[in-house]
Amino acid sequence: MLVAFSVAPSGTGNADGSVHDAVAAAVRVVRDSGLPHRTTSMFTEIEGEWDEVFDVVKRATEAVQPYGSRVSLVLKADIRPGYTGELDGKIERLESAIDAQRAGAEQD
Template identity: 80%
Template sequence: MIVAFSVAPSGTGRADGSVHDAVAQAVKVVRASGLPHRTSAMFTEIEGEWDEVFEVVKAATEAVQPYGSRVSLVIKADIRPGYEGELDGKLERLERAIDGDDGAQEAPSS
């Protein structure tokens, strides 16, 4: 499965509203997990089995808790049993489709 999640504290007391210090702690947890992952400006994606992925999400959330009075967690999951390497595989298929080579076979002409 792939889980995309975003975790951030609120009630930090920072005048600029920045949460980068807290998010850095969450990303450190993800990186230390050893699971395939990718972090973008708004989400971190992590791939693995259900229990191991959610263990990391929980630990990342706990790493953010000291930075504010509450924590916001957003999760989206792609659950596809029997598939691995989809963190990159999905993007590779998308790029092939954009380039016009989606791997589909054309119907024979009559």
């Protein structure tokens, strides 16, 4: 399964609204998990079995709790039994489709 999640504190008291220290704590949990992952400016994606992925999400959320009075968690999951390597595989298939469309458009 793939899970994309974003976790951030609110009620931090930071005038600029920055949450980078809290996010760093969450990303450290993900990186230490050993599971395949990717972090972007808005989400962290992680791949693995249901129990191991949600354990990491839970621990990442707990790592953010000390940084504010409450925590917001946004989660999206792609559950496709029997498939692995989808963190990169989905992107590779997308890029192939884009290249094919581009090639088709150039022939028109």
